[in-house]
Amino acid sequence: MTQWVDPRTHGVVYDKPLPNGWEKKFMANGILYFVDHNRGTTTYVDPRTGKSSLDNGPQITHIKDFKAKVQNFRSCCQQLSLPQDIKITVARKTLFEDSFQQIMSFHSQNLRRRLWIFFSGEEGLDYGGVAREWFFLLSHEVLNPMYCLFEYAGKENYCRQINPASSVNPDHLKYFKFIGRLLAMALFHGKLIGAAFSLTFYKRILNKPLALKDLESVDPEYYQTLTWIRDNDIAECGLEMYFSVDKEILGQVTTHELKPGGGNVLVTERNKQEYIRLVAEWRLSRGVEEQTQALFEGFNEVVPQQYLQYFDAQELEMMLCGMQQIDLDDWQGNTIYKHYVRSSTQILWFWQFVKEMDNEKRMRLLQFVTGTGRLPVGGFADLMGSNGPQKFCLEKVGEENWLPRSHTCFNRLDLPPYKSYEQLKEKLMFAIENTEDFGLE
Structure with missing residues (x-):
């Protein structure tokens, strides 16, 4: 029997065209894949739907926010x-x-x-x-x-x-x-x-393609120069420029032509857009x-x-x-306590100590307890431990003459019951600034 209906789609034709530069192909075993000629890459993921043609491939659909993208990326890595x-x-x-x-x-x-x-x-x-x-x-x-x-x-x-x-x-x-x-x-x-x-x-x-705007974050002065050339009539200004630039590597200055014979091609009002594009590309790549x-x-x-x-x-x-800026409210709101309560004197002193710190010292404290001075996308709520999500923890351990200890795999700080704020501050600063290695109890 022959029929016009595709048994895979039951007659439902997905008529939305592929993006420009994309092509649909089939492997010898019939598996569908897509070619992105813009980037010179291939993928099993349909760029229109985010679905993979593989049964166990990444199925990414309707991603609306960053966390969803990260979650799907983690799922792909797990595979x-x-x-x-x-x-x-x-x-x-x-x-x-x-x-x-x-x-x-x-x-x-x-x-x-x-x-x-x-x-x-x-x-x-x-x-x-x-x-x-x-x-x-x-x-x-x-x-x-x-x-x-x-x-x-x-x-x-x-x-x-x-x-x-x-x-x-x-x-x-x-x-x-x-x-x-x-x-x-x-x-x-x-x-x-x-x-x-x-x-x-x-x-x-x-x-992803680079553009003139990307130069602003790398070299603002160079960006301003090129935008001035773009927005003004260079003929009236009497500028004499050619399609070449000087570059210095280890004190040696050489000339780089932006295109073949560029050292002899004068930049004019008619070709300055090409010059701006080529010089921006060169500044963003610079021979690397x-x-x-x-x-x-x-x-x-x-x-x-x-x-x-x-x-x-x-x-x-x-x-x-991750994130470098540490939000104290986020930190306090996602901290748990063992053998302490939120109103314990030592806990109040600890948060007073953190509040008085600048962001750099907070990062060092965070590194002492968790192993890294940066936070995941979701802040303290997304801190990870040895078996999944693990909130920052303050635990009452030891005697007042002990130094604080950290358990980086569990994001836990052992905070002894110090008798004064000055003592707590001194012991914590000493631990943060002098920690060197890992050990076992």
Whole structure:
């Protein structure tokens, strides 16, 4: 028997066209997939509906808010996770190199297994808190401009961007692949890193096109210059510019042509839009294509890029870096107490102590108790412990001459029953500023 009705859709035709640049194809086994020619990627997820053509693929539909996107991303990662675990042992003094050697020695798929992080010479068991501290400390280390892999985006912008002079290290591409794996591991395992990137960096990870407006967050002066050229008649101003720019790397100045023969092409009122576009693209990339490609290679080995397609740059930054600003009301409203009550004298003193702190000291206190100085998207309500959500906890433990202790896997602070506010403040500050390692009771 023959018929015009498709047995898969029972005659219901989905007639909404694909977005521009998209194409629908079928594999040899009949499975439907989609090609995004704009980005040069393929996916099983229908861009019109968010549904996967795979039975066990990510089914993302009607995502209206960021938390829903994160929840669906976590679900997708769960499908990729593997059983058992991998152990990574590092020394604090050689954190960067130890982590690099071990992460690059694993097959990329093994990095989707549960992590067990050990600091050499320390007894702490990793039920989440040790891994949080490892990601937090390691990200600070690898993004430190002193290694010449990254640099600050501007004089007053402390976001990181890839350093075009990174080739002074002959192995710099291997390190960028390692950093790509590290960032993907943080997303995959739901951990936060301790430093932020420029928004253009996140847009590159998401494979989203860059525009002149993106330059404003990286180099405001350069952006203002280009917008002035855009909005004014350069012929009347007598400006003499060509399709080339000077760049300086390690004190050596070279000329880069924005297009073939650009050094001889004068910028005029007629072609200035092309000039603005090309010079903005150059300023946002500045010859770091090889480094970017190496980082993407490492990243995509752990997290497929298509799993991030529903996020924008700000959302990706929030998911990867969390929140730095700590809200005291949110902290108090999502704290539980053991052997104390909310009105206990020591609890009132503790919140007075936190209130008197600036945000940087609050972050250090948070890191002491939870392993990281940043908060997840939902704030203190979304703090995670060893077995899922775990609120910040203050527990009455010990004698008044004891120092406070933290249990980072459980977001718990052991707060002895101090006899005065000055004593509590002194002991807490000493613990925060002098903590060094993990141990077992």
